[in-house]
Amino acid sequence: xxxxxxxxxxxxxxxxxxxxxxxxxxxxxxxxxxxxxxxxxxxxxxxxxxxxxxxxxxxxxxxxxxxxxxxxxxxxxxxxxxxxxxxxxxxxxxxxxxxxxxxxxxxxxxxxxxxxxxxxxxxxxxxxxxxxxxxxxxxxxxxxxxxxxxxxxxxxxxxxxxxxxxxxxxxxxxxxxxxxxxxxxxxxxxxxxxxxxxxxxxxxxxxxxxxxxxxxxxxxxxxxxxxxxxxxxxxxxxxxxxxxxxxxxxxxxxxxxxxxxxxxxxxxxxxxxxxxxxxxxxxxxxxxxxxxxxxxxxxxxxxxxxxxxxxxxxxxxxxxxxxxxxxxxxxxxxxxxxxxxxxxxxxx
Numbered sequence: 001x002x003x004x005x006x007x008x009x010x011x012x013x014x015x016x017x018x019x020x021x022x023x024x025x026x027x028x029x030x031x032x033x034x035x036x037x038x039x040x041x042x043x044x045x046x047x048x049x050x051x052x053x054x055x056x057x058x059x060x061x062x063x064x065x066x067x068x069x070x071x072x073x074x075x076x077x078x079x080x081x082x083x084x085x086x087x088x089x090x091x092x093x094x095x096x097x098x099x100x101x102x103x104x105x106x107x108x109x110x111x112x113x114x115x116x117x118x119x120x121x122x123x124x125x126x127x128x129x130x131x132x133x134x135x136x137x138x139x140x141x142x143x144x145x146x147x148x149x150x151x152x153x154x155x156x157x158x159x160x161x162x163x164x165x166x167x168x169x170x171x172x173x174x175x176x177x178x179x180x181x182x183x184x185x186x187x188x189x190x191x192x193x194x195x196x197x198x199x200x201x202x203x204x205x206x207x208x209x210x211x212x213x214x215x216x217x218x219x220x221x222x223x224x225x226x227x228x229x230x231x232x233x234x235x236x237x238x239x240x241x242x243x244x245x246x247x248x249x250x251x252x253x254x255x256x257x258x259x260x261x262x263x264x265x266x267x268x269x270x271x272x273x274x275x276x277x278x279x280x281x282x283x284x285x286x287x288x289x290x291x292x293x294x295x296x297x298x299x300x301x302x303x304x305x306x307x308x309x310x311x312x313x314x315x316x317x318x319x320x321x322x323x324x325x326x327x328x329x330x331x332x333x334x335x336x337x338x339x340x341x342x343x344x345x346x347x348x
Contacts, residue, residue: 011075023302131296146252153185176213202336
């Protein structure tokens with residue numbers, strides 16, 4: 001029989017209630033024991049909705065439960081440092097929503113504290129668990145696209161001004177469109193290609209909305225093999241108009257993914273490659289393109305995320321997404337902010 005890890009959840013709003021908790025309910029190796037939110041009504045609502053045993057409005061009350069082995073922290077970013085330290089002191093393993101901290105310095109402090117406390121720490125970059133992203137990573141590792149020369153990511157949403165919304169205050173969220181959306185595209189391009197970023201240029205600003213985070217931003221990246229990457233994100237494009245695309249081009253072909261940058265596992269993937277017999281064509285004839293059929297079964301990325309972390313606790317093995325790996329993506333975002341402010345390339 002599969003052993004189940006008993007979970008507590010800190011932060012019952014937003015992504016937790018909308019996606020992660022429903023995903024946790026489907027996980028074979030996880031059991032939700034307690035929920036906590038500073039808004040007692042939200043905690044009680046989730047307790048009833050997910051049939052948990054306990055609901056709290058104080059972090060220390062949830063962490064006092066000896067039965068809890070792991071906690072999922074989905075609170076606002078400005079709460080992460082304090083709550084992670086409390087959970088680590090209590091000996092709980094931690095799945096933390098991205099970004100880890102308000103900046104790289106705080107993220108590194110979080111990672112270092114958990115390491116010294118001897119607890120596991122992983123980060124909620126759940127899109128790595130999308131079946132198409134994982135399959136494309138495998139194909140690129142096998143050389144299906146040849147040498148990667150270019151990669152792009154586009155991820156947008158509509159996020160108008162809202163009174164008292166912590167995400168729209170930089171000192172509470174750490175950043176805007178880049179920190180919230182682009183970090184997923186950046187992380188996926190790194191994960192899928194297996195390449196690291198060595199240099200960054202960024203442009204960020206406000207085009208439509210007046211809050212003190214950026215509502216739009218673009219990042220250019222030079223990868224370790226010389227390939228060029230480009231990522232853009234907007235808080236000012238209607239959701240229905242967003243294509244949420246990833247594109248990866250190599251010397252043997254390309255892969256284009258539509259609507260896989262999402263909270264729901266779905267979308268389409270198109271892979272085109274040219275065999276070794278194809279040479280220079282002055283006419284630029286594209287009729288000889290050959291498609292690769294990709295077979296993959298859609299599931300629930302949040303369920304996979306919870307199951308993967310639970311497995312790492314059960315078997316005392318490495319987590320699927322380490323804090324150190326997530327920090328590398330956050331460093332790129334932070335470098336883009338610095339580049340935009342200083343109007344120069346920033347080396348990573």
